[in-house]
Amino acid sequence: MEWLTAAVVLLVVAVAGVLRWRRPAWYWLTFGVVLAAVRVLVRYTSVMEACGLTVPPPRWRLALARLTGRPVPQARAPRLLRMRPTRTGLVLRLGLRPGQDAFDVAASCDRLRHSFTMQGVTSREIRSGVVELRMTGYDVLKRVQMPAVVERFPMRVPVALREDGAVHFRDYRACPHALTIGATKSGKSVYQRNLVAELAALPVALVGIDCKQGVELYPLARRFSALADNPDTADDLLGALLTHMEGVYQLIRAEQRITADVLDAEIAADIWDLPDHLRPTPVVVLVDEVAELALFSNKDEEKRRDRIITALVRLAQLGRAAGIYLEICGQRFGSELGKGITMLRAQLTGRTAHRVNDETSANMAFGDIAPDAVLAAIQIPTDTPGIAVAGDATGGWHRIRAPHTTLRQAVNACNRHAHLTPVLPGLDAFRPSVAPPARPPVVFPAQPVEAPTTA
């Protein structure tokens, strides 16, 4: 009886897939991958020809065919070097024929997508003459499911899924500072929450500046070594971080001790070159709503603003070697925020733009590094919060979406790893108190007060 039930379920799933009613992840993992692999193998040559990805046969083969009176050889498609099924689709390695280039394949991705009836196809050059095609069988960004096992390295955390099914990492050693922008309700806080939840398990110090009175970061306070919830505290905190940075530089300097017999590779240039027992804890500084730090309404606030922006610029310029990494988040981050902002932006190599309301905002993230990503950022629909375009200084970019981590899940992750929270000597004064704050006085009565009855 169980066999009959199982057979009926499998039949329904197979029919549903073939008729394309719905293609969720489980369908893909059961049948889709086999069907797609067969489809790609069967149609490969004809699709490549239809998409203009073939080259004429070499002259010696034409001459040989003429001499022996055999039929003229066909045009040749790129060699299919390897096909690998993945959790979300297929990965193909193509060996290019003489005369083809990676741009030809990239330009044909949309045609290949339709021809192989896949959800998405992207290409990238692996090395000279070899191109990788990543195909996804269903919309992986619709409901993000991160792989259960992700390769982890120090200071590299998985934060989102890319539209080609690969994991998007935030790698602090490769890209020390980053900027995340997006309109209100576009998914910035959820992205940042994911980042904190992932960083919580690493031996790093988290420092937060959240000028929304701390509503985003204070619930995660147990894993933070220092927190500021207003511009005045942020000013002092950044000053303390600069002092910490100078201390780390002194330590690196003291450890260099260059003599003629020290090999080049052994001379410490940043904290990662120091021996484990001496290496200071790396610090990730998360700034939420950065514009709040840059706005002012009187002379005193203007002086404070200048101090804050100067400190951020100095941390962005010098922090990497001292193991201080910036993660700046805001709705807009352009020259209208005043002196020093574009200088700071230039130091933020990693760029992520969630949905933005205008082209100018997208330009703030990508105008100077990947102009075609600007168009992708303004095309993000309003009904899919969390979808973002992530790029870096190499000009490459991807559409990504972070998993929907709730505040409760992030709080649990931070509480679970609270014992890893390091104490940074100079920043002890900013360590958040984990006792709940006193309830503020109620300003507006929740219930309308009834008017006194008069005689």
Ligand SMILES: Nc1ncnc2c1ncn2[C@@H]1O[C@H](COP(=O)(O)OP(=O)(O)OP(=O)(O)O)[C@@H](O)[C@H]1O
């Ligand atoms: N990756 C995601 N997947 C699914 N839903 C998401 C995702 N990111 C955000 N959302 C939804 O969008 C809502 C708004 O997200 P979020 O609070 O992160 O926006 P925000 O850009 O920080 O807004 P604001 O600037 O107003 O604080 C969330 O409550 C959540 O329901």
